[in-house]
Amino acid sequence: MDNLRDLYQEVILDHNKNPRNFRKMEEPDGFAHGKNPLCGDQIDVYLKITDGVVEDVSFDGNGCAICTSSASMMTTALKGKTEAEAEALFNSFHHALTDEGTFPDDVPLGKLEVLTGVKDYPVRVKCATLAWHTFDAALKKMQGNVSTE
Amino acid sequence: MTNSAQYDIQSIRDDFPILERKIFDKPLVYLDNGASTQHPTAVINAVKNLYEHSYANVHRGVHTLSQEASNLYDDARVKVRGFIHASCVHEVVFTSGATESINLVAQCYARPRLKKGDEILITHMEHHSNIVPWQMVCEQTGAELKVVPISDKGELEMDQFHALLSEKTKMVSVVHVSNALGTVNPITSIINAAHELGVPVLVDGAQAIPHLPVNVKNLDADFYVFSGHKIYGPTGIGVLYGKEKLLNEMPPYKGGGDMILSVTFEETIYNQLPYKFEAGTPNIAGAVGLGAAIDYVNKIGIGTIAAHEHGLLMYATSKLEQIDGLRIIGEADQKAGLISFVLDGVHPHDIGTILDGEGVAIRAGHHCAQPIMERYNVPATARASFAMYNTFQEIDVLAEAIKKTINMFN
Numbered sequence A: 001m002d003n004l005r006d007l008y009q010e011v012i013l014d015h016n017k018n019p020r021n022f023r024k025m026e027e028p029d030g031f032a033h034g035k036n037p038l039c040g041d042q043i044d045v046y047l048k049i050t051d052g053v054v055e056d057v058s059f060d061g062n063g064c065a066i067c068t069s070s071a072s073m074m075t076t077a078l079k080g081k082t083e084a085e086a087e088a089l090f091n092s093f094h095h096a097l098t099d100e101g102t103f104p105d106d107v108p109l110g111k112l113e114v115l116t117g118v119k120d121y122p123v124r125v126k127c128a129t130l131a132w133h134t135f136d137a138a139l140k141k142m143q144g145n146v147s148t149e
Numbered sequence B: 001m002t003n004s005a006q007y008d009i010q011s012i013r014d015d016f017p018i019l020e021r022k023i024f025d026k027p028l029v030y031l032d033n034g035a036s037t038q039h040p041t042a043v044i045n046a047v048k049n050l051y052e053h054s055y056a057n058v059h060r061g062v063h064t065l066s067q068e069a070s071n072l073y074d075d076a077r078v079k080v081r082g083f084i085h086a087s088c089v090h091e092v093v094f095t096s097g098a099t100e101s102i103n104l105v106a107q108c109y110a111r112p113r114l115k116k117g118d119e120i121l122i123t124h125m126e127h128h129s130n131i132v133p134w135q136m137v138c139e140q141t142g143a144e145l146k147v148v149p150i151s152d153k154g155e156l157e158m159d160q161f162h163a164l165l166s167e168k169t170k171m172v173s174v175v176h177v178s179n180a181l182g183t184v185n186p187i188t189s190i191i192n193a194a195h196e197l198g199v200p201v202l203v204d205g206a207q208a209i210p211h212l213p214v215n216v217k218n219l220d221a222d223f224y225v226f227s228g229h230k231i232y233g234p235t236g237i238g239v240l241y242g243k244e245k246l247l248n249e250m251p252p253y254k255g256g257g258d259m260i261l262s263v264t265f266e267e268t269i270y271n272q273l274p275y276k277f278e279a280g281t282p283n284i285a286g287a288v289g290l291g292a293a294i295d296y297v298n299k300i301g302i303g304t305i306a307a308h309e310h311g312l313l314m315y316a317t318s319k320l321e322q323i324d325g326l327r328i329i330g331e332a333d334q335k336a337g338l339i340s341f342v343l344d345g346v347h348p349h350d351i352g353t354i355l356d357g358e359g360v361a362i363r364a365g366h367h368c369a370q371p372i373m374e375r376y377n378v379p380a381t382a383r384a385s386f387a388m389y390n391t392f393q394e395i396d397v398l399a400e401a402i403k404k405t406i407n408m409f410n
């Protein structure tokens, strides 16, 4: 049980219980639906981008504590970031959970650091990264849309 | 309830080496038997013995080892026949598992016969492996898939079954015991009703075979399928039982060696049953292991095992029902072997991880039965599924671990 406390830290349990920015967004600039078919986690990520800056980001859906808290922390971390900063944070977070070693372009994770305990539970890594992948998809879809218009 | 004088749980547990395992320094409480069961020494030794003493390819060599291996392989089929009470040995086809068995029937029985306007009837509580093969046949033939709904308790709505069964129905395929709800379905009534209209029935026995005595002849099932790894045998081996007449009418599933009598480039004469459906070198060790598993189950007695597991189910149900915020999904009057549940405010995935920290192995997810999850409006469930070696004390450990989980999240 003690090692589990590293995974289910108070911060994580708190974000799970009271997820931040947990709401559907009307008329978002970007949107994507993410799904982890293995465990049934489902999440929608909504984006509002103004002049290349994440003005608002929210999510809703249904996931485990790791998935929900990661999504919640992601939304608080992303607000105010430029698209490039957001992508860098996504990559760094992804590296921290999935790869050994350091990457030259990695940025500090700040509060997201508490989620890196997930690394010791390989089957749960997908739970922690689902929101980020969904965010990434929403952003890419948006950028895709812009370039075809 | 079981009589402990008759049911020597400790000697059974001693037969399963893996039960000695510690998980995070806690004794393993293995309650994921619905996904796959563990193996008694008898099964491990049968496979070991084959490889150490008698291994060669089967039905091909005149040499001693090939003879011995062939005998062991054929013996396994004889054991399966006896276990499910098939009329004859050649009605037992070895496959890689329940999934392949269903696909075989879908492709070789249903596909050549079905056409637009025909219907295939399944239920809302099927495993994906008893949904997707039929969807594929529907796509290939233009037939339509009909689904018998289930009640809030998790029982088939039999009046709906009778309403959906019609002249258009050309195939019924139904699960004997639901892997997500534990429901034991009224297979006999289903088969009888279908036969009145001349419709053949496939029974998915993957979750029934380790928990209930099965007699395919008394059931009058046309096809009955299961996997070895859910009844203490190896993975990669399974069974398709089919009535001789139906199997004879079906074209082969795969082409290759062992499934032919003679091949020229002009004409190939297919081998007799069951070899017609067993192209290529079969899973010899898997079959031998399955045979040993059946011997082991017979030694304890499937009826005795069923009674013990029923005791566990009753005990676990009463224990879990007392836990605040726990909801059992699947409350059919007739249940076997497992309990699916959800907790208020705790996702099943988290339950699974936290229970694992207590040494308790359960399944968390949709159990390859997404339509059921949708039906009960849950993203997933946690599932504790029982086997002959589980104890009442292990149920206590499960209940305590669930309470700890709830405390952690509140």
Ligand SMILES: Cc1ncc(COP(=O)(O)O)c(C=O)c1O
Binding pocket: B034, B035, B096, B097, B098, B099, B100, B127, B129, B130, B175, B177, B178, B179, B204, B206, B207, B227, B368
């Ligand atoms: C009811 C049911 N049918 C079919 C299957 C498929 O079995 P296998 O994956 O061994 O082919 C399972 C396995 O979980 C099952 O529970």
